[in-house]
Amino acid sequence: MDRSLALLGLMSTGPTHGYDLKNRYDAIFGAARAIAYGQIYSTLARMIRDGLIEQVGQEPGAGPDRKRYAVTSAGRDHLAAWLREADTPSPDLQTNLFAKTVLALLLDDDADALLDLQRRAHLARMRELTHAKAGAALLDRLAIDYALFQIEADLRWIDLTSARLTDIDEEVRHHG
Amino acid sequence: MDRSLALLGLMSTGPTHGYDLKNRYDAIFGAARAIAYGQIYSTLARMIRDGLIEQVGQEPGAGPDRKRYAVTSAGRDHLAAWLREADTPSPDLQTNLFAKTVLALLLDDDADALLDLQRRAHLARMRELTHAKAGAALLDRLAIDYALFQIEADLRWIDLTSARLTDIDEEVRHHG
DNA sequence: CCGCAACTATAAACACGGTGTATACCCTGA
DNA sequence: TCAGGGTATACACCGTGTTTATAGTTGCGG
Numbered sequence: 001m002d003r004s005l006a007l008l009g010l011m012s013t014g015p016t017h018g019y020d021l022k023n024r025y026d027a028i029f030g031a032a033r034a035i036a037y038g039q040i041y042s043t044l045a046r047m048i049r050d051g052l053i054e055q056v057g058q059e060p061g062a063g064p065d066r067k068r069y070a071v072t073s074a075g076r077d078h079l080a081a082w083l084r085e086a087d088t089p090s091p092d093l094q095t096n097l098f099a100k101t102v103l104a105l106l107l108d109d110d111a112d113a114l115l116d117l118q119r120r121a122h123l124a125r126m127r128e129l130t131h132a133k134a135g136a137a138l139l140d141r142l143a144i145d146y147a148l149f150q151i152e153a154d155l156r157w158i159d160l161t162s163a164r165l166t167d168i169d170e171e172v173r174h175h176g
Numbered sequence: 177m178d179r180s181l182a183l184l185g186l187m188s189t190g191p192t193h194g195y196d197l198k199n200r201y202d203a204i205f206g207a208a209r210a211i212a213y214g215q216i217y218s219t220l221a222r223m224i225r226d227g228l229i230e231q232v233g234q235e236p237g238a239g240p241d242r243k244r245y246a247v248t249s250a251g252r253d254h255l256a257a258w259l260r261e262a263d264t265p266s267p268d269l270q271t272n273l274f275a276k277t278v279l280a281l282l283l284d285d286d287a288d289a290l291l292d293l294q295r296r297a298h299l300a301r302m303r304e305l306t307h308a309k310a311g312a313a314l315l316d317r318l319a320i321d322y323a324l325f326q327i328e329a330d331l332r333w334i335d336l337t338s339a340r341l342t343d344i345d346e347e348v349r350h351h352g
Numbered sequence: 353c354c355g356c357a358a359c360t361a362t363a364a365a366c367a368c369g370g371t372g373t374a375t376a377c378c379c380t381g382a
Numbered sequence: 383t384c385a386g387g388g389t390a391t392a393c394a395c396c397g398t399g400t401t402t403a404t405a406g407t408t409g410c411g412g
Contacts, residue, residue, distance in 0.1 A: 001275050003398085009279035019361050028278060028348070039399055041362060046397075063360030064406050083280055083290060086297035087272050089327055096263050098319060099177050102204060103185035104259060114259060121262035138347045142340075143274060146333050151265055153325035160321060164314075171314045172204070179369080195390050215370055217391060222368080239377050239389030 003035060004043045008052060008071065008079050015056050017066040018044055031140045044069060052078055097154070101161060105172045115162045122151050122158075179211060180219045184228060184247060184255050191232050193242040194220055207316045220245060228254055273330070277337060281348045291338045298327050298334075 003025075010016070010024050018040045026034045047053045052075035057068040071079070097118060104111035126148060133144045161168070179201075186192070186200050194216045202210045223229045228251035233244040247255070273294055280287040302324060309320045337344070 001272055006275045006279065009275070009283065012279075012283055017361080028282075029275060036400065037362080038364095038401070042364090042397095042399075045363090060406095061360070062407060064362065064404090066361070079279075083276055083285060084293075086294045088301065089298070089323065089330055095322055096177055098322060099182045099185070099205060100259055102315070103182065103188075103255075106204075107185065107188055109259060117260070118262045122265070125264065138340075138343055139278070142337060142344065145336060146271060146274060147265070149329035149332050150326065153329040154265055156325050157322050161318060164318075167314055168318070193390075212371060213391080214372065214393090217393090218368095218370075221392090236377095237389070238379075240375090240391060241377090242390070 001029075002082075003039065004047065005079065005082050007040070007043055008047065008075055011053060011069060011071050012076065012079060015068045015070040017061075017068050019061075019066070028139070031136075031143055047075070051075075097158070101168070102172055105165075105169045111165055111169075112162060115158050115165075119155060119158050122155055126151055177205070178258075179215065180223065181255065181258050183216070183219055184223065184251055187229060187245060187247050188252065188255060191244045191246040193237075193244050195237075195242070204315070207312075207319055223251070227251075273334070277344070278348055281341075281345045287341055287345075288338060291334050291341075295331060295334050298331055302327055 006029055007021060007025065010021060010028075016024075018037070021044075022035060022037055022040045025040075029035075044053065048055070048069075051072055053069045054072050055067055056070040058065050059068065060066070097115075100114055101111050103109075104114050129144050129148055129151075133141050133148075136144060182205055183197060183201065186197060186204075192200075194213070197220075198211060198213055198216045201216075205211075220229065224231070224245075227248055229245045230248050231243055232246040234241050235244065236242070273291075276290055277287050279285075280290050305320050305324055305327075309317050309324075312320065
């Protein structure tokens with residue numbers, strides 16, 4: 001996920017400072033992965049450099065001075081363009097599992113065992129997520145659903161690949 | 177995909193030099209995305225620093241001298257550990273689409289239009305991939321299948337989310 | 353009332369993956 | 383002979399993200 005755009009989006013509801021941004025980010029997007037303070041400030045610095053935001057004040061808070069930032073019109077355009085543009089999923093068609101399978105075959109390792117291991121890990125993860133979903137808030141449930149669907153897709157690919165291993169082996173050896 | 181591990185895997189079939197590595201990588205994994213020469217050498221440098229590979233010779237070829245590298249025993253262990261370890265898919269449950277949807281709601285933008293746009297882009301991409309699959313080699317077909325399964329999963333999530341937009345809107349406003 | 357912990361707030365150094373470009377060497381053919 | 387193209391590597395640089403340092407402010411226990 002593009003964290004800088006998400007931050008830009010949060011700032012679009014009104015000028016804020018880094019510390020507040022971190023907390024709001026975590027409240028909305030941080031279910032699975034909170035953002036580090038360090039990343040907030042380095043991202044802010046880059047956005048300032050690129051003219052997407054600008055400092056609009058510096059006020060005392062409950063600690064060192066807060067620097068307040070606002071989205072510039074260039075920033076608003078940038079965000080709007082991002083929102084309006086569809087993503088290409090997995091633009092590179094490559095995955096770790098694909099690479100592992102091919103390399104296992106190339107190195108005379110047991111590719112089928114590898115696929116089976118991944119299958120079991122996926123099933124375990126699905127149970128885990130399904131359990132976590134029970135008590136979760138709506139936004140978190142949505143994120144979990146996304147992961148569940150994706151794991152199912154992975155499982156289908158694993159079955160397909162596992163069934164074709166002999167053919168793939170031949171193809172890999174050919175490339176040597 | 178983890179390119180450095182893939183390179184390490186390729187080197188495990190015998191010592192090679194950077195240039196050769198680049199060509200073999202592209203032949204096997206490069207269907208969708210070739211690796212740049214620059215990345216080869218910077219990755220090799222890091223692997224040397226980490227003791228995963230070592231230089232074992234320097235011979236003239238059809239150009240400047242070739243530096244031949246071999247996998248160390250630490251490198252073999254590292255690779256074997258990677259092959260034996262299952263991946264956690266989408267360890268952070270976050271996606272661009274999720275972020276866009278939430279931000280659109282937060283900014284009073286049209287979230288449903290956004291989802292619909294993504295849906296149409298996905299369908300177009302599916303047609304494209306299905307078409308490309310027809311004439312492709314086995315390894316490429318496998319990679320394409322992976323992408324197709326994943327897009328289907330995305331589509332399912334889009335439908336689910338689209339149906340729940342009013343509830344999500346309420347939740348998002350709550351977080352402010 | 354002193355000192356220390358916990359919270360607020362930011363900055364700067366650093367690591368890593370990746371891209372682009374420069375460099376240098378060799379061979380071929382017009 | 384010399385221009386062009388393939389071979390081969392090195393280096394500077396960029397963006398994302400992590401770690402660590404710094405500094406003020408509040409509040410609580412001894």
